[in-house]
Amino acid sequence: KIEDADGGLPTITITEGGTPLVMMEELTNGYLEAIRYVGSGGTGCGTGVSTVWDCTDVYTATNIQTAIGITHNSSGNPVAAFSLTTGAAWTAEYVGGTSGTGCAVSDWTCTKIVTDSVDDESTDVAATDSEGNIWFTYSQTTNDDLYVAHYVGSGGNCDTVGSASGSDAWQCDKIMDISVDDGTYTSQFSSMAFDQSGSLWISYFDRGDGTCSS
Numbered sequence: 001k002i003e004d005a006d007g008g009l010p011t012i013t014i015t016e017g018g019t020p021l022v023m024m025e026e027l028t029n030g031y032l033e034a035i036r037y038v039g040s041g042g043t044g045c046g047t048g049v050s051t052v053w054d055c056t057d058v059y060t061a062t063n064i065q066t067a068i069g070i071t072h073n074s075s076g077n078p079v080a081a082f083s084l085t086t087g088a089a090w091t092a093e094y095v096g097g098t099s100g101t102g103c104a105v106s107d108w109t110c111t112k113i114v115t116d117s118v119d120d121e122s123t124d125v126a127a128t129d130s131e132g133n134i135w136f137t138y139s140q141t142t143n144d145d146l147y148v149a150h151y152v153g154s155g156g157n158c159d160t161v162g163s164a165s166g167s168d169a170w171q172c173d174k175i176m177d178i179s180v181d182d183g184t185y186t187s188q189f190s191s192m193a194f195d196q197s198g199s200l201w202i203s204y205f206d207r208g209d210g211t212c213s214s
């Protein structure tokens with residue numbers, strides 16, 4: 001047992017230094033929580049749990065959704081993609097030290113990527129390309145189409161879509177028009193990977209016709 005609080009859909013990764021890291025929603029408060037293996041002296045995980053893990057509330061400003069995608073940046077540090085109950089998609093990037101901004105703690109940086117009526121639980125997958133750029137998928141409640149957002153540094157359009165309050169360091173593109181006969185989400189669960197040539201592959205479940213597609 002590593003956490004005393006209720007949690008939803010934990011996602012695990014191994015950091016550059018070989019340390020396990022779990023990211024999840026802490027359901028009691030709706031926070032984004034990072035649970036890192038430290039070996040001993042861990043704190044924040046509640047009573048009656050092992051102190052070999054350390055628990056930190058990373059994002060606490062607004063309740064997040066349960067599904068979280070996790071990958072690594074070009075430095076090997078973990079980056080989590082998550083959505084809020086308000087319909088915005090964010091990333092939380094571990095930066096170490098005290099230079100972080102936008103999060104509840106100074107060793108992480110939290111950035112709003114897009115405010116585009118992002119579907120509940122649709123930011124559940126993230127990946128990193130060969131140049132170290134972060135990618136994640138999401139679907140949008142207005143039409144339930146499938147979108148992909150990726151980091152471009154500058155000149156992106158995520159600050160112009162939806163309520164136009166996202167980041168121009170990211171590009172947001174609709175990649176698939178989907179028939180949603182049943183009125184539910186396009187891609188609540190998806191997966192993505194880059195092949196050896198650098199091409200991105202995405203698989204998703206189409207709730208309109210009940211098929212798996214890519």
